[in-house]
Amino acid sequence: xxxxxxxxxxxxxxxxxxxxxxxxxxxxxxxxxxxxxxxxxxxxxxxxxxxxxxxxxxxxxxxxxxxxxxxxxxxxxxxxxxxxxxxxxxxxxxxxxxxxxxxxxxxxxxxxxxxxxxxxxxxxxxxxxxxxxxxxxxxxxxxxxxxxxxxxxxxxxxxxxxxxxxxxxxxxxxxxxxxxxxxxxxxxxxx
Numbered sequence: 001x002x003x004x005x006x007x008x009x010x011x012x013x014x015x016x017x018x019x020x021x022x023x024x025x026x027x028x029x030x031x032x033x034x035x036x037x038x039x040x041x042x043x044x045x046x047x048x049x050x051x052x053x054x055x056x057x058x059x060x061x062x063x064x065x066x067x068x069x070x071x072x073x074x075x076x077x078x079x080x081x082x083x084x085x086x087x088x089x090x091x092x093x094x095x096x097x098x099x100x101x102x103x104x105x106x107x108x109x110x111x112x113x114x115x116x117x118x119x120x121x122x123x124x125x126x127x128x129x130x131x132x133x134x135x136x137x138x139x140x141x142x143x144x145x146x147x148x149x150x151x152x153x154x155x156x157x158x159x160x161x162x163x164x165x166x167x168x169x170x171x172x173x174x175x176x177x178x179x180x181x182x183x184x185x186x187x188x189x190x191x
Contacts, residue, residue, distance in 0.1 A: 006127070014111035017094075017135050020145040021123035022159040027060060027092055029145060030118040033069050034090045037114070043086040046070040047079060049096040054171050060092045075102040083108055094132050096169065099129040102138055122170050122178075124161035126185065145178030146184030151185045158185035 016183040018029045037044050049062050050072040063111070070090075071082060076097050081090050089108055094101060094117045105115045121136065123129040136142055147156040156179030163176050170176060 011112035013111060013113040013115065014140040015105050015109050015135065015138060016114070016116045016141040016143070017132070017133060017139040017171045018116070018118040018145060019136065021122070021147050021156050021179045022120065023149040023174070023179045024145040024156065026118040026145055028064060028066060028118075030058065030092055030141065031066050033089065033116050034061065034068055037088040042088050044088045044090065045083050045086045046090040046092070047073050047082070049093045049094055050058060050074045051169075052093045053184060060090070068072075073119055076104040080106050081115065085109075086113060088114045088116065091115070091117045091156070092119070094135060095121075095130040097131055099131050099134070102134040105135065106138060120159060122158065124159050124170075125168075128160055149181040149184050150178060151184040152181060154183070155179035156180050157182055160185050160188075 016033075018026045020026055034044055034046060041065050046060055046068055048070045055155050058070060058072055060070045070092065073079065073082070077100060078091065079091070089102075091097075091105070105117060117135055119131050119135075120129045120130045148154075149156040159177050160180040161170065161177055163170070
């Protein structure tokens with residue numbers, strides 16, 4: 001097994017997951033937590049998938065245009081080499097990473113690192129998305145955030161795709177997706 005023994009005096013790390021639908025404030029919450037860690041003079045490193053270039057090539061950017069510098073990476077294995085001498089690791093858009101992400105987050109936590117991950121828990125079909133469900137299973141802390149359904153005002157838990165594209169990964173903003181509650185999501189194009 002890859003886990004190192006727990007020695008007396010060894011600081012324990014943990015995994016926090018922030019999940020929810022599109023436009024629910026996941027990245028905003030991630031940025032808030034990372035900024036607080038920096039205020040506390042903790043060494044922080046932030047990562048995003050290289051494929052996510054919607055707002056910026058290298059910064060993690062929320063839909064409200066708040067941003068924080070980050071390192072774009074192609075594979076979650078890179079987290080291990082790039083997270084030396086840090087106490088907090090932030091990861092945005094977890095759903096776009098490979099399925100090794102949970103294992104690598106656990107390795108970081110075993111090094112005594114606080115790992116904060118944000119991502120969609122479901123894709124546009126309402127199915128579990130990428131490595132996020134496995135992260136939810138191993139996380140010590142889970143925060144599920146919600147958007148507001150623009151059709152009925154209830155809590156939105158789903159990301160409804162407005163375009164006809166069928167690929168699971170389609171980068172987009174408000175012109176491609178909207179948050180919907182369970183009922184409005186299942187009503188689909190009727191609305």
